[in-house]
Amino acid sequence: MEGLENRQTKSPTSASGEAGVRRASVDDAPEIAQLLHDFNTEFSDPTPGTAVLTDRARQLLTDEEITVLLSSEPSVGLALLRFRPSLWDETLEAYLEELYVAPSRRGEGIGRALMETSMEVAREAGAAYMSLCTGETDTAARGLYESCEFTNLERLPDGPRMLFYERDL
Numbered sequence: 001m002e003g004l005e006n007r008q009t010k011s012p013t014s015a016s017g018e019a020g021v022r023r024a025s026v027d028d029a030p031e032i033a034q035l036l037h038d039f040n041t042e043f044s045d046p047t048p049g050t051a052v053l054t055d056r057a058r059q060l061l062t063d064e065e066i067t068v069l070l071s072s073e074p075s076v077g078l079a080l081l082r083f084r085p086s087l088w089d090e091t092l093e094a095y096l097e098e099l100y101v102a103p104s105r106r107g108e109g110i111g112r113a114l115m116e117t118s119m120e121v122a123r124e125a126g127a128a129y130m131s132l133c134t135g136e137t138d139t140a141a142r143g144l145y146e147s148c149e150f151t152n153l154e155r156l157p158d159g160p161r162m163l164f165y166e167r168d169l
Helices: 026-042 050-062 110-125 139-147
Strands: 021-023 067-071 077-085 092-101 127-131
Touching (some): 021 110, 026 050, 026 067, 026 077, 026 092, 110 127
Parallel strands (some): 092 127
Antiparallel strands (some): 021 067, 067 077, 077 092
């Protein structure tokens, strides 16, 4: 997972002319927190606020429990990944927990760059596959994921739709 530390992808280009996606460090926790807060606020989901999210992001990054990719400076998007050992073989499973691009910057290829870099980072870490979830009505996200060859069908090509369930405990 160390391969992206000082490397950037070639697209998209930010307003300042810098291109790419970079791996976040612990020092980026406030920026990550603001993007996550904005994401939840946009979709009317609860958020503990940026102070709590900053502390949480800092701790999870320090403990290497999350991998966060940020769009170029100034960051207007992020991808947050989690890795865990697979039960079925000696590879890792990658879970794209969050993907967010600020509304004013959508449609510029930032989400695609974050997705492509996320998949590259996951492969480099030894992940055999990546999973994610999104809402049925989020057609833009679904379009991006499907264009990156993600599927919501079990046992392709004619399997049943996969469903994601959750419950508060």
